Amino acid sequence: MQYSESRTRNLRWLTYASIGLFIISFWMIFAYVGPERTQGEVQRIFYTHLGAFFASFVLFVVALIAGIQYLRTRHEKWDDLGLSAIELGLIFSLINIVTGAIWARPIWNTWWTWDPRLTTVAIMWLAYAAYLMLRAGIEDPNRRRRFAAVYSILAFSSVFLTIVIIRVRPDTIHPVVAGPTSTSEGIEGDFAMSDRITTTLLFTIFTYVVISITLLWYRIRLENRTKLIQARKMKLLLNA
Amino acid sequence: MPDTLDYMILGYIVAFTLLGLLIGSIVWRYRSCAKTEALLDQLEASEQTSAASTTSSTASSTATNAVPSR
Amino acid sequence: MSVTTTTPETTSTTQPKKRRLRTPYFQVVASLAWKDLRAEARGREMVNAMLLFSIMAVLIFSFALELDRQAQEATVGGVLWVTIAFAGTLGLGRSLAAEKDKGSLDALLLAPVERSALFYGKMIGNFLFTLAVGFLLVFLLTVLFNVNLFRPVLWLIIVLGCLGFATTGTLVASMSVHARAREMLLPILLLPVILPVIISATRASTALITELKTEDWLPWIQLLGVVDFVFLLAGFFLFDFIVEE
Numbered sequence: 001m002q003y004s005e006s007r008t009r010n011l012r013w014l015t016y017a018s019i020g021l022f023i024i025s026f027w028m029i030f031a032y033v034g035p036e037r038t039q040g041e042v043q044r045i046f047y048t049h050l051g052a053f054f055a056s057f058v059l060f061v062v063a064l065i066a067g068i069q070y071l072r073t074r075h076e077k078w079d080d081l082g083l084s085a086i087e088l089g090l091i092f093s094l095i096n097i098v099t100g101a102i103w104a105r106p107i108w109n110t111w112w113t114w115d116p117r118l119t120t121v122a123i124m125w126l127a128y129a130a131y132l133m134l135r136a137g138i139e140d141p142n143r144r145r146r147f148a149a150v151y152s153i154l155a156f157s158s159v160f161l162t163i164v165i166i167r168v169r170p171d172t173i174h175p176v177v178a179g180p181t182s183t184s185e186g187i188e189g190d191f192a193m194s195d196r197i198t199t200t201l202l203f204t205i206f207t208y209v210v211i212s213i214t215l216l217w218y219r220i221r222l223e224n225r226t227k228l229i230q231a232r233k234m235k236l237l238l239n240a
Numbered sequence: 241m242p243d244t245l246d247y248m249i250l251g252y253i254v255a256f257t258l259l260g261l262l263i264g265s266i267v268w269r270y271r272s273c274a275k276t277e278a279l280l281d282q283l284e285a286s287e288q289t290s291a292a293s294t295t296s297s298t299a300s301s302t303a304t305n306a307v308p309s310r
Numbered sequence: 311m312s313v314t315t316t317t318p319e320t321t322s323t324t325q326p327k328k329r330r331l332r333t334p335y336f337q338v339v340a341s342l343a344w345k346d347l348r349a350e351a352r353g354r355e356m357v358n359a360m361l362l363f364s365i366m367a368v369l370i371f372s373f374a375l376e377l378d379r380q381a382q383e384a385t386v387g388g389v390l391w392v393t394i395a396f397a398g399t400l401g402l403g404r405s406l407a408a409e410k411d412k413g414s415l416d417a418l419l420l421a422p423v424e425r426s427a428l429f430y431g432k433m434i435g436n437f438l439f440t441l442a443v444g445f446l447l448v449f450l451l452t453v454l455f456n457v458n459l460f461r462p463v464l465w466l467i468i469v470l471g472c473l474g475f476a477t478t479g480t481l482v483a484s485m486s487v488h489a490r491a492r493e494m495l496l497p498i499l500l501l502p503v504i505l506p507v508i509i510s511a512t513r514a515s516t517a518l519i520t521e522l523k524t525e526d527w528l529p530w531i532q533l534l535g536v537v538d539f540v541f542l543l544a545g546f547f548l549f550d551f552i553v554e555e
Contacts (some may be wrong), residue, residue, distance in 0.1 A: 042244035045251040071551050091262045095255050102251040106244045119274070120505075127502030134499055137489035147485045150548050154503045157540075161506050206522070218266055225273045232280045239287060 003221070011217055018214045021207040028200045036197070044102045047201055051208030052095040057091030058209050059216065060128070060159050067152035070145060077132050077220075079145040082152050083135070084219035086128050088212060108173065117174035120162040127155040127164075332459075338423045342431025346405070347438065356404045357439055364397040364443050365450065372454045379456070386455045387515030390447050391471065391508050395501070398475050403496045405436055406483040419553055429480065429549035437476035444468040457519060463527075464518055470534045471511035477541040478504050482554050510518040510534040 029047050036043035066082035069075075100118070112118065131151050139146040192199070197208045333341075350357050371389045375381075409415040409432075418428055445468070448459045479500055486496040514530035 040242045040244040041248040042251070044248050045255075048252065048255050061282065088262070091258060095258045097249045099255050102247055102254065106242065106247050123502050123505050126498075130498045130502055133495060134485065134489065137486075137491060137495050139490070140488075143488060146551055146554075147488070150485065150551055151482075151499065153548065154478070154544065157506060158502055161509075184266075211300065215262065215266065218270075222266060222269055225270075225277075229273060229276050229280065232284070235278065236283055236287070 011214075011221075014210070014214045014217065016210045018207075021203075022211055025200075025204045025207040027201055029151060031217070033194075033196045033200045041105060042103055042106050045099050047204040049096055049099040049103060050201060051204040052092045052099065054205045055208040055212035056089045056092035057159065057163075059085040059092065059212055060124075060156060063089065063152045064156045064159075067149040073145040076145070079148065080220055080223040081216075082148060084216055084223060086131055086152065088215055088219060090125065090128050090132075092208070092212060093121065093128075097121060097125065113173070115173055117162070121159065124155075124158040124162050127158040131155055150234075314502050329336075333423055335424055335539075338427035339430045339434065342418075342428060343438070345435035346432070346435030350435075356401050357442060359404070360397045360401045360439060360443050361446055363400055364393045364447055366390065367393045368447065368450050368454060382455045383457055383520050384516060386451050386457045386459070387512050387519055389455070390444075390451060390459075390468075390515060391512045393447055394444055394468075395439060395475065395504065395508055396497075397443045397478060398472070398498055399497050401439050401443075402436055402479040402483040403486075403493055404498070405432070405439075406480070406487040407492065410487050415553075425550045425553055426546045429484075429545050430555070432484075432553050433476050433480040433545065437473055439477050440472040440479075441469065442481060444472050450514075459519070461518065463485070463531075464515060467511055467514050467518070467531060467534065470531065471507055471539055473505060474507035474511075474534065474538040474541055477538065477545050478507070480544050481541075481548060483554070484549070506537045507534065510537060 007040050025047070033044075035041045063082045064087040066078045066085060070078035070082065100121075104113070105111050130150065134151050135144055135148050138147055330436045368389065371393070375385060377385060382469045382517075406415075410417070417427075421428075437547045445465075448465070448468070451457065452459045482503060483496055486499050487496045510533045514527045514534060517527035517530065
């Protein structure tokens with residue numbers, strides 16, 4: 001592969017850093033913080049739940065920027081970046097949704113409820129899944145890249161809605177962790193954050209964001225490699 | 241304090257399984273890329289030996305296909 | 311954004327694609343919308359399908375949800391918007407597919423006019439058809455659900471909601487029309503993106519019909535207005551990228 005030495009070295013260091021951070025956050029979640037008083041052990045899910053959410057959020061923002069940049073510059077690398085980011089973002093938001101459902105079972109006494117927050121997250125997931133459907137449905141590569149960029153910009157409206165809805169809808173039962181909340185009544189599963197909880201939470205979020213960026217890097221390299229293989233195949237077929 | 245340990249374990253099993261599947265799929269795709277590359281190397285080499293006249297063109301093709309480093 | 315013109319257009323049969331000089335922006339929009347309306351007036355294949363579909367959908371809803379008076383008031387807003395969304399999707403797919411299959415989309419793109427004018431022209435046509443469905447539903451739901459929907463504010467919500475739907479819908483449908491299995495792809499692509507419009511319109515309608523206080527529905531109408539504005543702007547900027555080539 002024709003990657004520069006320093007970049008490959010950086011990627012390797014980032015990989016080690018991700019593994020290290022993951023081990024430390026694992027230790028923090030299970031040993032450093034104690035179980036929460038009103039929720040018990042299941043509260044430990046919450047760190048991964050939020051970490052995965054922030055990772056997917058960062059990835060979808062990256063996809064939005066990649067979409068805008070592709071339309072501006074028409075460089076293929078932005079399309080690769082957008083595709084990679086959305087593919088990974090889908091998995092991270094799936095982790096977010098599933099862990100949320102498992103947390104909700106003992107706390108809200110149901111796996112799923114059509115709460116505004118849950119609804120918008122589900123719709124966000126569907127919007128990005130539709131992005132992959134759109135890519136699969138269009139044959140002309142230039143048009144596929146263009147439409148994908150346009151749709152990744154449109155789909156971001158659902159991410160925006162997910163962030164905003166919890167601030168404007170007073171009837172959500174989902175706890176608001178970061179930022180102002182419209183009301184404190186009616187939120188089930190909220191809890192006071194001790195210093196240790198806050199530290200662990202921030203550390204886990206940081207860890208997941210770093211992991212997602214590392215994986216994104218590998219995923220882009222994979223995309224490049226696949227394209228190179230495709231080109232070589234075409235070459236061989238033409239020569240044959 | 242309610243006993244919710246089972247749900248916590250279930251949650252982490254699912255979360256780490258999904259993360260593992262993601263990493264696994266990337267690793268798997270890297271491996272299959274490597275396999276295909278090895279096969280392509282072989283095919284290109286055999287083509288070089290069979291047609292000596294086209295040697296220069298196929299040799300240069302691998303270099304020109306280089307992806308911009310990132 | 312106004313395009314300077316050198317010849318004042320006076321004739322009634324404005325067909326921008328045949329002129330070599332640039333037609334004023336609003337005139338492109340108007341003539342394109344007018345073309346769609348006239349084509350519909352002659353063939354009526356799209357509007358008929360949309361109206362018939364919405365009648366059937368409402369009938370199915372009223373059979374499926376046999377509700378008491380209070381529950382009817384609480385659900386009628388949802389039924390209204392679900393039906394508008396599905397009937398609208400039906401119409402959108404047809405509207406853009408017809409343009410593409412007859413090759414008239416390519417012809418329009420050759421015309422020396424602003425691309426965004428074409429977008430707004432198509433959008434207005436779709437908007438009016440969706441609006442027709444919306445107002446038919448006002449009558450139908452008033453009769454079948456026995457809830458009075460003759461409220462000017464509700465009509466405002468319908469106009470704003472249909473506007474948002476038609477804007478995003480035209481944008482997404484002009485992409486999905488190029489895909490394989492476009493009839494299947496359109497709702498999948500459209501519904502997640504259209505959700506802000508549907509949610510705020512449904513919430514505003516339901517709050518209005520159940521006669522909640524003004525501060526319960528006014529924020530939703532404001533949100534709907536903002537979303538409409540954002541989508542109108544998005545259409546202006548993004549349509550160029552969709553149709554270029």
